Amino acid sequence: MSDPDPTSSFMGEPDAAGRFGSFGGRFIPETLMPACIELDAAFRDAWADPEFRAELDGLLHDYAGRPSPLTECGRLSEQLGLRLLLKREDLNHTGSHKINNVLGQALLTKRMGKERLIAETGAGQHGVATATAAALMGFECVVYMGEVDMERQALNVFRMKLLGAEVRPASSGSRTLKDAVNEAMRDWVATVESSHYCLGSVMGPHPYPWMVRELHRVLGDEAREQCRALLGGADPDVAVACVGGGSNAAGLFAGFADTDTRLVGVEPSGGAAIGGGVPGVVHGMASYLKQDEWGQVEEAQSISAGLDYPGVGPEHAHLSEIGRAEYFAVDDDEVVNAFQVLTRTEGIIPALEPAHALAWVIREAPSLAGQTVVLNLSGRGDKDVAQIMDLLKGEAK
Amino acid sequence: MSTTEPVTTATPLPPAPTPGPMEARFRTIRDGGRKLLVPYLTGGLGPWTEIVRAMADAGADAIEVGIPFSDPAMDGPVIQEASELALRQGTTPGSVFAALRGLDAGVPLVAMTYYNLAFHMGDERFAGEMAEAGFSGMVLPDVPMEEQEPWRSAAEAAGIETVLLAGPITPDDRLARICEQSRGYIYGVNLMGITGVRASLGEQGAVLARRMKALTDKPVLMGFGVATPEQAVEVTQEADGAIVGTAIVKRILDGGGPDELHAYVSSLRQALDAS
Numbered sequence: 078m079s080d081p082d083p084t085s086s087f088m089g090e091p092d093a094a095g096r097f098g099s100f101g102g103r104f105i106p107e108t109l110m111p112a113c114i115e116l117d118a119a120f121r122d123a124w125a126d127p128e129f130r131a132e133l134d135g136l137l138h139d140y141a142g143r144p145s146p147l148t149e150c151g152r153l154s155e156q157l158g159l160r161l162l163l164k165r166e167d168l169n170h171t172g173s174h175k176i177n178n179v180l181g182q183a184l185l186t187k188r189m190g191k192e193r194l195i196a197e198t199g200a201g202q203h204g205v206a207t208a209t210a211a212a213l214m215g216f217e218c219v220v221y222m223g224e225v226d227m228e229r230q231a232l233n234v235f236r237m238k239l240l241g242a243e244v245r246p247a248s249s250g251s252r253t254l255k256d257a258v259n260e261a262m263r264d265w266v267a268t269v270e271s272s273h274y275c276l277g278s279v280m281g282p283h284p285y286p287w288m289v290r291e292l293h294r295v296l297g298d299e300a301r302e303q304c305r306a307l308l309g310g311a312d313p314d315v316a317v318a319c320v321g322g323g324s325n326a327a328g329l330f331a332g333f334a335d336t337d338t339r340l341v342g343v344e345p346s347g348g349a350a351i352g353g354g355v356p357g358v359v360h361g362m363a364s365y366l367k368q369d370e371w372g373q374v375e376e377a378q379s380i381s382a383g384l385d386y387p388g389v390g391p392e393h394a395h396l397s398e399i400g401r402a403e404y405f406a407v408d409d410d411e412v413v414n415a416f417q418v419l420t421r422t423e424g425i426i427p428a429l430e431p432a433h434a435l436a437w438v439i440r441e442a443p444s445l446a447g448q449t450v451v452l453n454l455s456g457r458g459d460k461d462v463a464q465i466m467d468l469l470k471g472e473a474k
Numbered sequence: 475m476s477t478t479e480p481v482t483t484a485t486p487l488p489p490a491p492t493p494g495p496m497e498a499r500f501r502t503i504r505d506g507g508r509k510l511l512v513p514y515l516t517g518g519l520g521p522w523t524e525i526v527r528a529m530a531d532a533g534a535d536a537i538e539v540g541i542p543f544s545d546p547a548m549d550g551p552v553i554q555e556a557s558e559l560a561l562r563q564g565t566t567p568g569s570v571f572a573a574l575r576g577l578d579a580g581v582p583l584v585a586m587t588y589y590n591l592a593f594h595m596g597d598e599r600f601a602g603e604m605a606e607a608g609f610s611g612m613v614l615p616d617v618p619m620e621e622q623e624p625w626r627s628a629a630e631a632a633g634i635e636t637v638l639l640a641g642p643i644t645p646d647d648r649l650a651r652i653c654e655q656s657r658g659y660i661y662g663v664n665l666m667g668i669t670g671v672r673a674s675l676g677e678q679g680a681v682l683a684r685r686m687k688a689l690t691d692k693p694v695l696m697g698f699g700v701a702t703p704e705q706a707v708e709v710t711q712e713a714d715g716a717i718v719g720t721a722i723v724k725r726i727l728d729g730g731g732p733d734e735l736h737a738y739v740s741s742l743r744q745a746l747d748a749s
Contacts (some may be wrong), residue, residue, distance in 0.1 A: 094620060104589060104616045106548050108641035108663060110648070247556050250544060262547045267667035270643065358590045358616070359545055371566045372594025373544040 079312035087401045088327075088332040088392065095283020098398060100391035105361045109262075112269045117284040119189050124291065125365065134181045137295065140213070141170045143177075145296065147303035147451070153422040157442040160449040162313065164300045166325065166456065167427065173456030174296055174325045175206035179275060181292035183210035186273040187389040193272040197247075197261040199226055199254035199321065200231025200383030200430065202456055203277030208242035210275075216240040221260040223253035226382045233460055237472040251376035253385045254321075258360050278322025279390035282361030286390050289329040293381070297332020300451055314448035317341040318455065319433040320404065321348070321384035323393045325455035330402060338451075340402035342393060343437040345412070348377025351397050351404040357388070364391040380409040380464075381429035383456075411436035416458065416465060428456035429464075493692075494635040496536065496610040496658045497556050498583045500693040500714075501537055509746040510659075510695060510715025511706070513739055514538035516556040518565025523573050528732035529722075530579040532744030537579060538613065538717065541587035542569050548615040550670030552720045558726055563616045567591050567600070571607035584611035584637065584658070589625070595661065597628035605632040611658040613637045619648075619655050637661050640686060642678035653690035660686055661717065662696040664709060670720050672699035675708060683712035703745030710746060718742060 103113055106445035108162045123129040137143040145168050149163040166174035169432045186194060194211050196218070198204030204220040211218035220237055224246045225418050227234050237244050243388040247256040258281075277288045279293075304313050316333045318326035320342035330340045344352055350365040357366030359374055363371075367375045377385045396402035409416075412429060415436035427435065438450055458465075493501065500510055513529045515522055517539045526537050542557035542565050549557070567587075574583065585604055587740055592600035592614075604612065612634050617625065619638055629636045635658035639647055642665065664679030665672065679696050686694045696709040697717030706716040725734060 094613065102621055103618060104621055105618060106641070106642055106663075107639045107652070108617050108666060108668070110618050111643050111645060124475065249551075249558065259545055259547045263550075263668045266548065267544075269666065304503075313517050321634060356593075358593050359588075360547070361616070366590070368590070371568070372591045375544075 097395035197257035208240035235374040293328025318453040323390035345379035346406040409434040426458035514719035517570040518560035528736040532739035543588040582610035601632035659693040
């Protein structure tokens with residue numbers, strides 16, 4: 078496998094202030110500045126340390142099950158008139174791409190001499206991954222989750238508890254992911270000397286958006302090499318992933334940023350931060366943000382708890398602004414359809430989040446005719462089956 | 475993957491200006507031997523403009539007015555609740571500005587809010603509307619000194635003094651730069667954590683206040699966790715003044731009006747004057 082390109086013109090390092098173009102930065106309380114500066118230095122140091130990289134690679138391989146396969150969809154490709162390849166992050170331990178980031182941050186936590194992890198979670202996948210890493214390393218773990226999401230994802234709440242984590246409800250505001258982030262930040266402000274905030278997406282203050290992207294880069298690099306092996310050295314025409322905060326898309330895009338592959342991010346129509354195109358500042362970063370006429374942050378509305386986020390990672394805002402990546406929105410009905418299509422044609426039950434990416438492919442199939450599309454199947458759908466059962470009233474069509 | 479050391483970039487700022495009117499006023503009061511008292515309330519909550527006046531009459535030296543934001547990540551449950559309630563009742567930056575226009579409280583007003591509200595309206599327009607509404611200063615808890623621009627220049631142009639915060643674990647070199655760059659006063663955060671009443675304050679705030687006083691002759695005020703007259707006295711042993719927020723907002727949430735808040739602020743004033 079070739080090394081990631083250190084001189085990427087499209088997805089390199091942010092500047093010293095943590096900016097990707099005009100997005101990113103560090104909009105955080107002074108109390109947290111020393112921790113973010115320390116984390117930046119610790120990550121740089123660790124990322125340059127072959128021993129750290131070897132330890133992380135070992136965990137990703139032996140514990141998480143990397144590399145994840147690339148699956149060619151036979152029946153669905155034929156149906157859609159294109160060549161669809163799935164990057165199978167659903168087959169990772171804990172069932173999603175989230176484990177890549179979490180194992181890296183957990184090793185970093187140990188390296189910084191901290192023993193407590195704080196996390197926010199939407200669908201629960203990042204919370205489960207963090208609780209898993211905490212169990213593995215013997216850390217204390219507190220996960221904040223919106224009350225609404227705790228109800229939607231009761232199974233994941235129980236999984237986190239089984240793993241030994243404490244799940245604390247975020248009961249203010251819209252009681253979803255954005256409020257869980259607020260609660261996690263409030264915890265971190267009070268415990269920053271002993272706790273690491275294990276942020277679950279490419280968002281928040283610098284260095285998180287960059288660090289989390291680098292920790293997910295492994296999936297994009299694998300996908301690129303797997304595609305080249307399959308396609309006789311060629312790159313796919315399109316790489317597509319869903320975007321809430323945008324971590325799985327960032328990992329995928331990082332692998333293809335310096336190729337000719339078209340990069341496509343798919344947002345839920347009820348939480349399309351980039352689609353809305355209004356810049357804002359919240360959760361430590363300048364990015365695009367769903368907000369009202371006065372700048373009050375609005376609730377995202379989506380069938381998928383994992384994408385119910387009114388903002389988006391700052392690097393995606395930048396990639397959109399410079400035109401390197403394109404972002405589209407799909408609605409809940411298209412997502413539920415895509416969920417069932419993949420299940421029935423390929424025997425793969427996807428999470429509702431990557432079903433967004435597939436919904437875009439299905440909608441755009443006529444314009445993508447004959448093209449090769451690699452789609453990041455970022456998680457498995459077990460967590461969503463109860464919700465879908467409810468939605469379809471028990472009658473799968 | 476580059477392995478270069480992180481570079482700290484100091485945002486270019488306008489040359490150190492002479493003290494603004496609020497800072498000058500605070501210096502005079504302090505130099506006259508009086509401890510500064512700055513109560514906070516949430517704009518839009520209850521009969522808040524009357525309470526502003528009552529607290530000024532009771533001996534406040536300035537008043538911080540929170541402009542409610544949907545995601546107050548530095549605030550504890552009481553100010554969160556107050557913000558949500560005010561927002562549900564239709565409070566906006568515009569309605570706060572409008573309510574203050576023409577209200578002469580007799581003391582400087584300082585806005586405290588989160589940056590997105592100014593960013594969204596546009597820094598210049600927001601600073602201009604603040605000045606028109608009678609504000610003298612601005613506290614933005616999610617804007618550390620590195621991110622002050624372009625807000626800072628817009629504020630300076632409108633005559634708004636931007637107050638910076640410092641925390642117990644702010645290292646010496648940062649603390650020196652914060653003291654140098656803060657306008658009006660320096661807002662020392664007493665403890666590691668969010669806003670809210672604490673039974674006891676611990677040593678961290680006193681240590682921070684002492685460190686700041688050794689670095690600057692600007693007024694140093696301490697906030698977070700201060701709720702009782704005894705605590706106000708405690709934090710002003712080292713510092714020049716105290717900021718009291720949650721204890722006031724709680725009283726307003728519980729239905730307290732101008733009379734009750736006048737009595738409460740008077741009790742703080744008397745304790746400080748007697749100390």
